[in-house]
Amino acid sequence: MVQQVRTRLHNSIQSLHGTMPLWGIDNWVPLGDLFVDVNILKETSSNSRSELDDLWQDFTKGNSNYRSLDRIGLGNQQQRVSGLAVLEGDTNLMVVGKPGSGKTTYLQRIVTECNNGKLQAQRIPVLIKLREFVDDGQRCRYNLEQFLGQLWRLSSKDTELVLSQGRALVLLDGLDEVTGEAGKQITKEIKRFARVYPQVLVVVTCRTQSQESRFERFDYVEVADFNEEQVRAFAKHWFETVCGNVREKQAREFLEQLFREENKPIRELAITPILLSLTCAVFQQTGKFYSKRSKLYEEGLELLLVQWDKSREVERDEVYRDLSVERKLEFLSYVAVKKFEQEQYVLFEQEELEGYIGEFLGIERRESQGVLRAIASQHGLLIERSYKVWSFSHLTFQEYLVAKQLCERGNKLSSSFWKKLEKHWQDKYWYEIFILISGLIDVQYIGRIISFLLGIDGRKVDYSNLFLAAECLAQVRDYSTILEISDDLFNRLKFLIQYIDLQTSLTFEDFQLFFKIYSSAFAAISKTWKDQNTLSWLKFCIQSEENFRDGYMGGYFAIKELVRWWKDNPDTLLLVKQYAKKHISNSQNLQEAAVQELSDYWKDDPETLDILKECAKNSENYRVRWTAIKGLSTILKDQPAMFEFMHDITLTDSFQREHHSQRNPRIAALEVMLEQFPYHIQILEILQTLIQQDSDEQLRELAHRELTNRISFSH
Numbered sequence: 001m002v003q004q005v006r007t008r009l010h011n012s013i014q015s016l017h018g019t020m021p022l023w024g025i026d027n028w029v030p031l032g033d034l035f036v037d038v039n040i041l042k043e044t045s046s047n048s049r050s051e052l053d054d055l056w057q058d059f060t061k062g063n064s065n066y067r068s069l070d071r072i073g074l075g076n077q078q079q080r081v082s083g084l085a086v087l088e089g090d091t092n093l094m095v096v097g098k099p100g101s102g103k104t105t106y107l108q109r110i111v112t113e114c115n116n117g118k119l120q121a122q123r124i125p126v127l128i129k130l131r132e133f134v135d136d137g138q139r140c141r142y143n144l145e146q147f148l149g150q151l152w153r154l155s156s157k158d159t160e161l162v163l164s165q166g167r168a169l170v171l172l173d174g175l176d177e178v179t180g181e182a183g184k185q186i187t188k189e190i191k192r193f194a195r196v197y198p199q200v201l202v203v204v205t206c207r208t209q210s211q212e213s214r215f216e217r218f219d220y221v222e223v224a225d226f227n228e229e230q231v232r233a234f235a236k237h238w239f240e241t242v243c244g245n246v247r248e249k250q251a252r253e254f255l256e257q258l259f260r261e262e263n264k265p266i267r268e269l270a271i272t273p274i275l276l277s278l279t280c281a282v283f284q285q286t287g288k289f290y291s292k293r294s295k296l297y298e299e300g301l302e303l304l305l306v307q308w309d310k311s312r313e314v315e316r317d318e319v320y321r322d323l324s325v326e327r328k329l330e331f332l333s334y335v336a337v338k339k340f341e342q343e344q345y346v347l348f349e350q351e352e353l354e355g356y357i358g359e360f361l362g363i364e365r366r367e368s369q370g371v372l373r374a375i376a377s378q379h380g381l382l383i384e385r386s387y388k389v390w391s392f393s394h395l396t397f398q399e400y401l402v403a404k405q406l407c408e409r410g411n412k413l414s415s416s417f418w419k420k421l422e423k424h425w426q427d428k429y430w431y432e433i434f435i436l437i438s439g440l441i442d443v444q445y446i447g448r449i450i451s452f453l454l455g456i457d458g459r460k461v462d463y464s465n466l467f468l469a470a471e472c473l474a475q476v477r478d479y480s481t482i483l484e485i486s487d488d489l490f491n492r493l494k495f496l497i498q499y500i501d502l503q504t505s506l507t508f509e510d511f512q513l514f515f516k517i518y519s520s521a522f523a524a525i526s527k528t529w530k531d532q533n534t535l536s537w538l539k540f541c542i543q544s545e546e547n548f549r550d551g552y553m554g555g556y557f558a559i560k561e562l563v564r565w566w567k568d569n570p571d572t573l574l575l576v577k578q579y580a581k582k583h584i585s586n587s588q589n590l591q592e593a594a595v596q597e598l599s600d601y602w603k604d605d606p607e608t609l610d611i612l613k614e615c616a617k618n619s620e621n622y623r624v625r626w627t628a629i630k631g632l633s634t635i636l637k638d639q640p641a642m643f644e645f646m647h648d649i650t651l652t653d654s655f656q657r658e659h660h661s662q663r664n665p666r667i668a669a670l671e672v673m674l675e676q677f678p679y680h681i682q683i684l685e686i687l688q689t690l691i692q693q694d695s696d697e698q699l700r701e702l703a704h705r706e707l708t709n710r711i712s713f714s715h
Contacts, residue, residue: 044220095204103174125169131177175204195216417437444481466521493521555579649666
């Protein structure tokens, strides 16, 4: 009987749940084309008992790649489990997650996998959208047995038999979307159904903070934000689905830009399916991210505050329903500024946050708690990181809201702005605020900000005033009305490059500082003045390097900035190839940079493989050889020819260590073999040879560790 029902319902389940909407795209797409398996966290954040001070320590030590607030205090401890694998436990689940975190798509994947016999194949799958069940279930007075019997076209007796034997997989989507009296009845019915039929596997999804009553016999789990691997996979699937013949090129360009240093705030935002979809759609339509990031953040807030529920035809009982969207944004900005003015600018004690809500709305504390829960549930912009410890869902949104608060209507600056600029311009966490403000105000005010920064003695602050000024100016499309200020800044940055002398006589600490200043100056010029004059200047820096003093690294940074901003210029690849092939006796930097850029951005070019092989084998510069080996490891990944090539390098490369921080090409080659060919028949012999014969102590130590681990494992 179960198989008969599965067969009868198969096509309708695939038709109903085998496609999904894609934000920003008119047509629905096949689920399998886009789905990326979500990760599940087995402890929800609101059940954690971490102290605020400990969470703050977690954040300040946080991952430099993401600036992510996700899972503060739990991220390193919590194991992520595949969303499909967690179903193997045969335990009822309450799956909570932020708006747009992929809960509905997750259930669609479960029901179609079960439908195709790949998951829980012994059960009849059914996915019920609870907002539709409010109407559809009225005929059976919200009785799930009757509703399922009608759906399966079975008699009451047969339905009872299926359920009592646990031969059903019941997926209930969007408990937060049913409110009022109907919502209470449906919640009560789900609890009764799960109690009466404990063998049936029931999975319910709900927004974080929406469920007030506890479901017994349910494990509470949480949908995790995307990690880097999932972001990359989702983006590739998105562009493959939407962009036709240019999909690979667009996906590659999107990911290259997303993971640039200056796009950390966007990257931190794009870690849920809905916001990553928005980011992909913007890039697909424009070929880049908005020149003013604030526009993307504004769209993201509008999406969460209004459009997401509207697109799903969800109406909620809002505690603060009388507030317009503009008033809600004013309120969120007020809260964002209150916290950002403090040294600990991220985490709220619940009592503190409720106090701000009461101040702004003029309501009692007990009402503030309801408003807080409504915001968390309906928009996900404030979330509970641990028990009674809250923060904004994304630091990016908090920064944008602070910037908005400091700008008056009419693209002007508020009266309090100048005090904040003077007080906080050296605080790194305020930099993004000032940059965002520059994207929101008229150019004349940006000129005043830059003039203030130019009036500071840069020598006392490692010239950070100039770099912040350049970031602010980069938000301006037409700076003809402040051309004198722009030219002054440009000339100061160029002088900085000419003034700094990166010679070997510097102490290591001074070299690191000057290196950072030097690279920042090149980056600031290239990003802020992306015109023909800057392009010509970069080429001059590259082509003139042979005539400069030892220690000059202008060509190194110039090649990197040239590729960064003018990669598609027809001359760029020719120039990169020219210098990748060319050894310059008095500069160890230019060829290294060219080889790095070639292996990063032109892997598929017909000449790249031969150039890298030649550099790995024969360059006089050990850093060039090391860089070429790393590039080859991705181009020839897992190919048999790779092993022989790397084996030869470990035995023949001429590197002799003079300093502990130098990069040994033989170590790079060995690491490639160990990673890609860990069980090759020759590995043990190679390790033994290196331990006995190699002149580099670091390589011998690596070989000894690997050999010891293999011997221990074999026993």
